[in-house]
Amino acid sequence: xxxxxxxxxxxxxxxxxxxxxxxxxxxxxxxxxxxxxxxxxxxxxxxxxxxxxxxxxxxxxxxxxxxxxxxxxxxxxxxxxxxxxxxxxxxxxxxxxxxxxxxxxxxxxxxxxxxxxxxxxxxxxxxxxxxxxxxxxxxxxxxxxxxxxxxxxxxxxxxxxxxxxxxxxxxxxxxxxxxxxxxxxx
Amino acid sequence: xxxxxxxxxxxxxxxxxxxxxxxxxxxxxxxxxxxxxxxxxxxxxxxxxxxxxxxxxxxxxxxxxxxxxxxxxxxxxxxxxxxxxxxxxxxxxxxxxxxxxxxxxxxxxxxxxxxxxxxxxxxxxxxxxxxxxxxxxxxxxxxxxxxxxxxxxxxxxxxxxxxxxxxxxxxxxxxxxxxxxxxxxx
Amino acid sequence: xxxxxxxxxxxxxxxxxxxxxxxxxxxxxxxxxxxxxxxxxxxxxxxxxxxxxxxxxxxxxxxxxxxxxxxxxxxxxxxxxxxxxxxxxxxxxxxxxxxxxxxxxxxxxxxxxxxxxxxxxxxxxxxxxxxxxxxxxxxxxxxxxxxxxxxxxxxxxxxxxxxxxxxxxxxxxxxxxxxxxxxxxx
Numbered sequence: 001x002x003x004x005x006x007x008x009x010x011x012x013x014x015x016x017x018x019x020x021x022x023x024x025x026x027x028x029x030x031x032x033x034x035x036x037x038x039x040x041x042x043x044x045x046x047x048x049x050x051x052x053x054x055x056x057x058x059x060x061x062x063x064x065x066x067x068x069x070x071x072x073x074x075x076x077x078x079x080x081x082x083x084x085x086x087x088x089x090x091x092x093x094x095x096x097x098x099x100x101x102x103x104x105x106x107x108x109x110x111x112x113x114x115x116x117x118x119x120x121x122x123x124x125x126x127x128x129x130x131x132x133x134x135x136x137x138x139x140x141x142x143x144x145x146x147x148x149x150x151x152x153x154x155x156x157x158x159x160x161x162x163x164x165x166x167x168x169x170x171x172x173x174x175x176x177x178x179x180x181x182x183x184x185x186x
Numbered sequence: 187x188x189x190x191x192x193x194x195x196x197x198x199x200x201x202x203x204x205x206x207x208x209x210x211x212x213x214x215x216x217x218x219x220x221x222x223x224x225x226x227x228x229x230x231x232x233x234x235x236x237x238x239x240x241x242x243x244x245x246x247x248x249x250x251x252x253x254x255x256x257x258x259x260x261x262x263x264x265x266x267x268x269x270x271x272x273x274x275x276x277x278x279x280x281x282x283x284x285x286x287x288x289x290x291x292x293x294x295x296x297x298x299x300x301x302x303x304x305x306x307x308x309x310x311x312x313x314x315x316x317x318x319x320x321x322x323x324x325x326x327x328x329x330x331x332x333x334x335x336x337x338x339x340x341x342x343x344x345x346x347x348x349x350x351x352x353x354x355x356x357x358x359x360x361x362x363x364x365x366x367x368x369x370x371x372x
Numbered sequence: 373x374x375x376x377x378x379x380x381x382x383x384x385x386x387x388x389x390x391x392x393x394x395x396x397x398x399x400x401x402x403x404x405x406x407x408x409x410x411x412x413x414x415x416x417x418x419x420x421x422x423x424x425x426x427x428x429x430x431x432x433x434x435x436x437x438x439x440x441x442x443x444x445x446x447x448x449x450x451x452x453x454x455x456x457x458x459x460x461x462x463x464x465x466x467x468x469x470x471x472x473x474x475x476x477x478x479x480x481x482x483x484x485x486x487x488x489x490x491x492x493x494x495x496x497x498x499x500x501x502x503x504x505x506x507x508x509x510x511x512x513x514x515x516x517x518x519x520x521x522x523x524x525x526x527x528x529x530x531x532x533x534x535x536x537x538x539x540x541x542x543x544x545x546x547x548x549x550x551x552x553x554x555x556x557x558x
Contacts, residue, residue: 032550037370039234041293044441048411051521055542069230070293088307095294104293107413107442107476108467121460121525149237153307170241177368178218182549184409184557185370223556225420227479255416256479274493281480290479335423339493356427363554364404371556 032061035177037185041070041097042106043115043130049186050133056182057140064176065137066168068147071186072156073097074134075146080160089155096154100130138164145172218247221363223371227256227283228292229301229316235372236319242368243326250362251323252354254333257372258342260286260320261332266346275341282340286316324350331358404433407549409557413442413469414478415487415502421558422505428554429512436548437509438540440519443558444528445469446506447518452532461527468526472502510536517544 034056038049049065056063067075078099085093097103105114122129128136138144145168146161158167177183220242224235235251242249253261264285271279283289291300308315314322324330331354332347344353363369406428410421421437428435439447450471457465469475477486494501500508510516517540518533530539549555 032546039231039372045411048441051542056546059543059546061546069234088303088310091303092307117460117463118525121464124460125524127521127525149313152311153304153313170237171245174218174242174245174247174368182546182555183368183370184555185372186411186557225417225558255420274489274496277489278493335499338497339490339499356423357431360404360428360431360433360554369554369556371558 032056032059032182033176033180034061034063034182034184035173035180036063036065037173037183038065038067038071038074039069040106040186041073041103043100043103044105044107044118045186046071046074046100046103047118047130047133049184050130050137052184053137053142054133054140057137057142062141063137064143064145064173064180066145066147066173066176067165068150069154070096072146072150072154072161073103074100074130075144075161075165076156077160077162078102083157083159085155092155093160098160100134134162138162143176147173218242218245218368219362219366220247220249220368220370221359221366222249222251223359223369224251224253224257224260225255226292226372227259227289229286229289230291230293230304231372232257232260232286232289233304233316233319235370236316236323238370239323239328240319240326243323243328248327249323250329250331250359250366252331252333252359252362253351254336255340256282258332258336258340258347259283259289260316261330261347261351262342263346263348264288269343269345271341278341279346284346286320320348324348329362333359404428404431404554405548405552406433406435406554406556407545407552408435408437409545409555410437410439410443410446411441412478412558413445413475415472415475416477416479416490417558418443418446418472418475419490419502419505421556422502422509424556425509425514426505426512429509429514434513435509436515436517436545436552438517438519438545438548439537440522441526442468444518444522444526444533445475446472446502447516447533447537448528449532449534450474455529455531457527464527465532470532472506506534510534515548519545 034052036049036053038046040046053063053065073096076098078101080098103115104112105118108114119129143166144164145166148167148169151157220238222235222239224232226232239249239251259282262284264287289301290298291304294300305315329352330350331352334353334355337343344351406424408421408425410418412418425435425437445468448470450473475487476484477490480486491501515538516536517538520539520541523529530537
């Protein structure tokens, strides 16, 4: 998946991978695994998260992604099955964007004009769309885990989420991140 | 404190703890310690930070939290003692939320309606309030450190902060984070 | 560069550096290296990133900084050479702040009043300006790497950036971060 990176003129392919002989990195090198906590529901931050995740997979690493708070919106279906909901759950569901195609930008959102610009320019540059990046990550074995605590708070049920998402909590996240040599809070 | 996590129907208790025999994790496993840098002053981000901190404590880990920039507001008393202040310090103090109960959401703030919704729903789900989570973290031995440099910039003095907060700088943060196997910038 | 940290009265110089004999930290201690991913284009977040970077350098650590999405704006010249651009590239360039002096705050931006307040107060406290901190980091050997993929998306060319910036991608970032004992997504 590293072919998502258009490498313009002048790109220096300086990917430096420390050999096993490099003292300082031996401990971390035994296995490369990444943990991404996706807190944000901004289109651009979630996009960055999935570019990192797919990049890791392309390098042969394992990746676990934990979606909490607004980040959960990236995993919501735009056509969830009907179900009983409290008034509060309905209110949250209606206010939050359902799925990656409806998420705002963290900056320059311009009432939705910003995301449209970014999506068009991604297409012009042959960068896969965010839903495609999510699907690609999932199909490549990236673990997508939704935080049960915030799901409850925001009134999101498992059937509201795309297929292939696991449920978990803080302990599960740390179980993964403790085995990782890279952790980002996004 | 892991009982703050309401685990809904379908929750898979898949907490995977790598055994000592697992090659890839031996180095990181000797001791688990986390460092959280809390830059944001958004209610939801600070809430996530304290959920992580209390979760770590529940798992037997050590935790250090460094509060810088707007994150300092989470540690402010709402009734600081009177003291001499410059006009600039007064201006900042007046503009910034004093304490966790006055902080905005990073999204859907809706002039304060969003935080009120989140707080009500937290209560409905028996999730401790943010001030309770802060107190719980402190009482459990989580180090709460306020960044002296940004305190000076924003005109915040130690007596403006809740009890039990230490003062420190970048070197102290790195001293802790270098000993940690988990670091998040929130 | 640790002298950028004004240490007020009561500052406890509790910098704790684990000795080589401390079991839990031996693996991470062999060499200290930090990787900062700067996603945000907010003045205050970028400021925090460079305070961390310069602090690391002062402690003898190596630092690599990767600028992606809005973070790229921190590296833009305010007087880029003229060049051919698409209409879309022009639109993005015009909407985004060119260089650290034009970047907004993440909060309390107040149509530019917030950044002006912060800059004045930094000056009053003898904290170097953000452009000075960027120059200092670069001159101290901090690697400043611009993400080629997002440069293309946002229509930013190498000649739009300040001197001394390298170009790279996700693989390069992970090559660095895998060798690091501290990674932050800012």
